Amino acid sequence: MRAVICKEYGPPESLVVGELETRPVGENDVRIGVHACGVNFPDTLIIQGKYQFKPEMPFAPGSEVAGEILEVGSGVKNLKPGDRVMAMVGHGGFAEEVVIGAERVMPMADAMSYEVAAGFPMVYGTSYHALKQRGQLQPGETLLVLGASGGVGLAAVELGKAMGARVIAAASSDEKLQLAKEHGADDVVNYSEGSLKEKVKELTDGKGADVIYDPVGGDYFDECLRCINWNGRLLVVGFASGRIPKAPANLPLLKGSSIVGVFWGDFVRRQPKDNTQNFMELFGFLKEGKIRPHVSATFSLDDAPQALNHLVSRKATGKVVVKVRD
Numbered sequence: 001m002r003a004v005i006c007k008e009y010g011p012p013e014s015l016v017v018g019e020l021e022t023r024p025v026g027e028n029d030v031r032i033g034v035h036a037c038g039v040n041f042p043d044t045l046i047i048q049g050k051y052q053f054k055p056e057m058p059f060a061p062g063s064e065v066a067g068e069i070l071e072v073g074s075g076v077k078n079l080k081p082g083d084r085v086m087a088m089v090g091h092g093g094f095a096e097e098v099v100i101g102a103e104r105v106m107p108m109a110d111a112m113s114y115e116v117a118a119g120f121p122m123v124y125g126t127s128y129h130a131l132k133q134r135g136q137l138q139p140g141e142t143l144l145v146l147g148a149s150g151g152v153g154l155a156a157v158e159l160g161k162a163m164g165a166r167v168i169a170a171a172s173s174d175e176k177l178q179l180a181k182e183h184g185a186d187d188v189v190n191y192s193e194g195s196l197k198e199k200v201k202e203l204t205d206g207k208g209a210d211v212i213y214d215p216v217g218g219d220y221f222d223e224c225l226r227c228i229n230w231n232g233r234l235l236v237v238g239f240a241s242g243r244i245p246k247a248p249a250n251l252p253l254l255k256g257s258s259i260v261g262v263f264w265g266d267f268v269r270r271q272p273k274d275n276t277q278n279f280m281e282l283f284g285f286l287k288e289g290k291i292r293p294h295v296s297a298t299f300s301l302d303d304a305p306q307a308l309n310h311l312v313s314r315k316a317t318g319k320v321v322v323k324v325r326d
Contacts, residue, residue: 003060003095004304004322009049012305012312020060023099030079030102031071036118037093038064039299039307039320040151041240046091047308055091061308062093062322066108066117076102084108086117088125088268094304094322103272109283116293119151119319121279124291126237126264127155127213128278131163133267134260135211135233139164142229144200144209146216147240148185149176149317154294156213158183162290165211168203170196170220172314179317183292196220200227208232208255218243225251232257294318 003020025031043061045051066086072079079085079102087105092098108117131137143160147153148169160167161184169180170189177188189199200209208229214221218241224234225247232255239245247259268275285291296318299307304322311320 001096002301004062004301005058005060006047007058009047012044012047012308015047015061015305015308017302017304020058020095022095022097025071025073025099027073027075028102029073029099030069030076030085030105031097031099032065032067032085032087032105033070034065034067034093034096034098034324035114035326036066036324037062037322038119038122039304039311039316039322040064040122041238041311044308044312053090060092060095062095062304063090064088064118064121065093065098066112066114066120067098067324069105070097072102078102079105079107084112084114084117086112086121088121088265094301094324096324104268106279109286111286115295115298115321115323118321119295120293122264123151123155123319124159124282124293125268125275125278126262127152127159128282129264129267129275130213130235130237130262131156131159131211132278133274134262135213135235137163137165137211140166141210142166142168142204142207144168144170144212144224144227145180145185146170146191146212146214146220146224148180148188150215150240151316151319152215152237153213154180154183154318155291157185158291159285160184160213161186162285168200168209170200176317179294183294191220196223197227204229211235213237215240217241217245219245221245221247225257228255228257230256234259235262236260237262295321297321298323 217239
């Protein structure tokens with residue numbers, strides 16, 4: 001099958017397009033004909049050997065796909081050839097086909113295009129788990145979202161509004177903040193223009209935010225520790241800035257606040273029923289128009305390296321998708 005192949009660790013330019021052998025379908029597996037694959041920050045790490053999971057070479061990156069089931073194993077009863085599905089595959093998505101365990105496959109919502117579905121599971125799954133299970137966001141609370149125009153950030157903005165919160169969106173440019181406002185943000189903060197801490201304090205009458213969603217890390221995490229409300233929850237989602245911060249223990253002590261880790265991938269494995277319920281609720285939000293997935297750029301399979309660079313260069317808003325077939 002045709003695929004984007006990582007033969008040695010390196011930048012996106014080191015990837016090649018060629019033929020990659022497909023594996024057989026096991027008893028509890030399905031084979032998906034991939035129509036589209038979402039592009040995510042971990043994809044940029046896995047090809048450099050910087051991710052916690054290192055596939056055997058050669059491999060195709062690409063962690064989430066949408067497509068049509070081509071074949072099912074003898075033990076699979078709830079899925080059949082022809083079903084339109086999306087799946088978290090870890091790697092292998094930048095290819096014409098992928099074989100994956102049936103438990104990691106979900107039917108697509110009827111109204112979804114393949115491009116939207118390919119960019120849906122990771123960002124909405126992560127953000128809803130973060131806000132619901134980890135942040136326990138309540139109606140009327142104030143939610144601060146960093147990186148608010150990116151994939152997970154924009155999803156968090158929408159979900160925060162759907163859950164009844166006041167949402168403050170923070171990003172590095174007015175253009176990105178405008179997108180966040182179009183997706184429901186009540187207030188915005190350009191953190192390239194002065195102190196994030198002071199601006200959030202001003203917007204909250206000195207109290208700070210109740211829940212802070214941080215996929216950025218670095219210096220902004222440090223500021224978040226100083227603009228969180230009493231009993232606030234600071235959600236550690238990722239480190240797109242490149243620096244993993246260290247927290248002075250006295251700050252959460254003084255605020256009675258919590259630093260809460262968010263690892264959606266392991267949540268899916270450990271609490272599959274809760275994850276399924278989350279997606280049923282997400283599909284409800286989608287049907288009601290409370291969330292509107294935003295795909296900002298689409299690339300062909302041949303141009304997958306450019307898609308990864310588009311993400312690395314911080315040019316992307318919402319989701320970037322590689323279209324594998326029509």
